[in-house]
Amino acid sequence: MPAKRPLAVFIADDSEPVAEMLRELITEPGRIEVVGMAESQDTAIADIRRLKPDVVVLDLQLKTGSGTDVIRAVRASNELRDTRVIVISNHTAPQLKAGCLELGANGYFDKVKELPDLATELRRLADASR
Numbered sequence: 001m002p003a004k005r006p007l008a009v010f011i012a013d014d015s016e017p018v019a020e021m022l023r024e025l026i027t028e029p030g031r032i033e034v035v036g037m038a039e040s041q042d043t044a045i046a047d048i049r050r051l052k053p054d055v056v057v058l059d060l061q062l063k064t065g066s067g068t069d070v071i072r073a074v075r076a077s078n079e080l081r082d083t084r085v086i087v088i089s090n091h092t093a094p095q096l097k098a099g100c101l102e103l104g105a106n107g108y109f110d111k112v113k114e115l116p117d118l119a120t121e122l123r124r125l126a127d128a129s130r
């Protein structure tokens with residue numbers, strides 16, 4: 001039986017150092033691969049449409065635009081209907097989390113306290129796709 005491809009993850013975060021840290025945290029050769037990164041809304045949307053990742057790890061605050069607009073763009077695209085969107089944010093207000101989930105995000109993690117949980121969730125998704 002042919003080997004499955006790694007889970008393709010796209011990271012959108014306004015901070016390059018944070019995005020690089022996330023890449024290091026989640027990358028597992030042969031299992032989870034970061035296929036692209038962006039700091040702004042327009043670049044993120046264009047690259048996500050082009051790369052069609054399995055998962056988008058998305059900060060709500062981008063250098064230009066908003067993560068919520070990225071969620072809307074992903075959910076509006078038939079080509080991306082199977083793409084999971086996982087929000088990471090320093091903002092932990094329950095109404096913000098609920099709003100993102102209503103827009104179509106598949107998960108919401110506290111950027112400060114729950115990054116190990118994000119890595120665990122991505123490993124679970126990688127295993128489920130095998």
